[in-house]
Amino acid sequence: MTRDKTGRSCKMRGIYTSVTDIRRKVFTEVARLAYEGGDYSRIEGLPYKIVHGETAQYRDSIFLERAIVGERLRLAIGLPLRPMDEHAPVSMGINQSAVAEKYYDPPLVNIIKFACNACPEKQYRVTDCCQGCLAHPCKEVCPRDAVSIVHGKSVIDQEKCIKCGRCAEVCPYGAILKLERPCASACGMDAISSDEHGRAVIDYDKCVSCGMCIVNCPFGAISDKGQIFQVIQSIKKGDRVIAIVAPAFVGQFGPAMTPEKFTAAMKQLGFDSVVEVAIGADLCTIEEAKDFMRAVPEEQPFMATSCCPSWSVMAKKLFPTLAPYISMALTPMVLTARLQKKEHKGCKIVFVGPCSAKKLEASRRTIRSDVDFVLTFEELMGMFVAKGVKFGDIKEEKPLQEATAAGRGFAVSGGVAQAVSDAIKRLDPEREVKIASAQGLRECRKLLMLAKAGKYDGFLLEGMACPGGCVAGAGTLQPVAKSSAAVTKYKGEAPEKNALDSKYEITLSLLND
8 A cells, every 4th residue: 555645745846946946056155165275254255146136036125135145044054043133244153164074053944034035833724716506515524614705706704714624625617716825735744834023933842854844935035954064074184074865866967977977976076985775775674674674573563664863763752662663774875874884984974865854863862973064965965066066077987886766765755675585585475465655754653543443454664754754855856756767767777676685684683782
């Protein structure tokens, strides 16, 4: 069984908008600033470089546009937002962040208040498409008499309306629209509400840093903190910096950047080497397969996968009694990082992937010794542009080939459970493995509610916070469907298919020590 109700949270994905353009210019300028070094106070001039001229392009005032860009620059460096009620330069605290050992100061996801449009919360509104029909079914079905007919047209009393949506469902002209704050609509944790000024505010006790609010805010008012600055400081310092890259990387940087060119391109940025995180995904698969065979149903009714941090944190927050049933296997990111740190003493590890939540995972004290930095694909692209890396000029070399097709498949929804199921079938061909999966946190919550009610006893459950899987993460660069197709092709090119064929299986017990 697979749940695939992604809803409105995918509407803007894959469209290159002005918000996208500004985000990427910010990442590029932050990377350029770090590579060039010197007096970092020149960041004060970057808002003028990114938003040039004298006329506002996006908002009422060009000064507001530049102020917002200033905040985005600070967040990309890992700095907090400036206080709104006192003067502070964009460069405040930048020298303290120009180090190679800085972790995020919470919160990770931030709302730039003066960039927020103060969008209305959920409402149903009658549009000009209302034809004033004789039947007026909208009025007839309203359980609270919130719909009335004024001068032949339907009118909704917002004080009475309970937002049930029945009027919109029955209108024969589709004249009644649901209006909802996009960030709140995309938040599967219901962590976004309004402050006294109507601006969005995040309840960090609920937030799991999935990043869906970031990519669904059409005003670009929400951003996570970055570590571009710190990664480059580590490279310049002379550290041996190894990039471990999530399998969703294929296709993210355009057709000129093939998997055969990726390592060479990364070395131009200063990275020592590149390793597939799909190697860790293979190890995670093997561990989860064995755990499932051992524990379900003898010790627990079902087992849920662990690789998506937003999914596992959501489960532990909302369904604490089910927490023991979530796999205790280390995530692919951590397994791959730990493998590299055992092989290369003193190295620094940068996880490169599609996900904001991985930043939160890596900031945990138990993970810090394994993963030093996290970059999204979008942030990495900023580094490529800043360094002037020309993908078309790079010669193809030997591609990354150490992972199996199973590990690479972790990037798309359903891939984790399929990999684990295939491993179980090899270990015990007679065993039936029932799977239920969900994508998007709202659907994940429904999945766990049914599991709590006993509907999925004996099942392997997979949850992905992003609709579509990791290929739909907040730090991706291309449309979800295109990414899924690229991963499928990349998966098919793997020499080995089953995770149990991984040559690293023998190291699994050592990595768990």
